[in-house]
Amino acid sequence: MADFIAGALGGAFGVVVGYPLDTVKVRIQTQRNYTGIWHCISSTYKVEKASGFFKGMSIPISTVSVSSSIVFGMYRNCLYHLCKLKYGTPNVKPSKLDIFLSGYAAGGLRVFVSSPADMAKVRLQTQVSPYRSNMCTLLTQPKYTGPVNCLLTIVKEDGFFGLYKGCFALMFRDCHSFATYFLSYAVFREWFVPVEQSNSELMGVLMAGGLAGVVAWSIATPMDVINSRLQADGVTQRRYRGFIHCITDSVRQEGVTVLFKGLSLNCLRAFPVNMVVFLTYEAILKTIKPFST
Template structure:
């Protein structure tokens, strides 16, 4: 027989629409955008890294005399691009998540910079890379498939347009 697990508290939200309505009611419109500055900083740099590294790796992995890599090259370039993008994105992703989870009323963080400084002071610089290994383990296979599909759609649309 398994030992009894401690009772879990009731979830605060019953679903996405209830979450939206509750946050809007309790925190106002501003609450719906909590963490968005960190999100913008995360995505700008990570998408630039994502597509630039994919293009460079594709060029590097293309066989001599070919402008595009074979499927294996696309798989490797896509996987590596996903990992590199998450390596760049993870620090701001950690900050974004902390800002979004910061409760209403007695808030712990005053903003993005305060959250970053407080987190590093209390937990050390490694805190900014929490979840990186898991993100990379997920990113490699996912982005292998994403870029194979991307290249297939590009080839298909080029064929339709010419």
């Protein structure tokens, strides 16, 4: 239970830190009218002001707390039972394969919880709603007025399973990236926080968390691009017939480098976000566990 609570709080803090750059990343991945990161940032601010960077954040900040809670809780419980099954006791140091498999299972479970929220987030982030330069009034009426309206509109237009559009790409993204995420964190934490140097734990957790996030997003970015494009498809008109068509059409039109759109931004965002996530997670665990024993 402690891991579920710590994961929820860590995820919530991570969303707040990384959301503006996440909006820029999604727009670069799904829209062709930006020449680069700074062009996207300046264009978004010029047209929509600061609020443009936080579109659709209300659902992610709550649902990411839930999904992060599930991920960390599932990971720890899966690791616990896996070690108990393999070694007869959970109180042993797990192998790298144990950590990888537990992270893989946690990523798979997350997809079913996070897909609808991810869909609403991407749709709202890619919806440009320009404001007048001299007053805060909308020039055009957006298709979606908010996260709940976005979800209801998707269900109305595409049915309930429309909320899981891009789920296959999301599964590929999350299973592999979370397996890598937890494994790399465990490895980096051992490097930065040797047993005999426990006084360096704070900096070690920060560095291990940040680097684990960078490694995980390096693995996840190609499927993240496809997932974002599939989820954004349908705001105006449909372009992709499915997962494979999205990959082949994107590569044919823009080259194989399209699969790495937003990679630098993902890594830039992942470092501070996951520093905060793991620092919060570890701190909450230390606070809760004495009371839960």
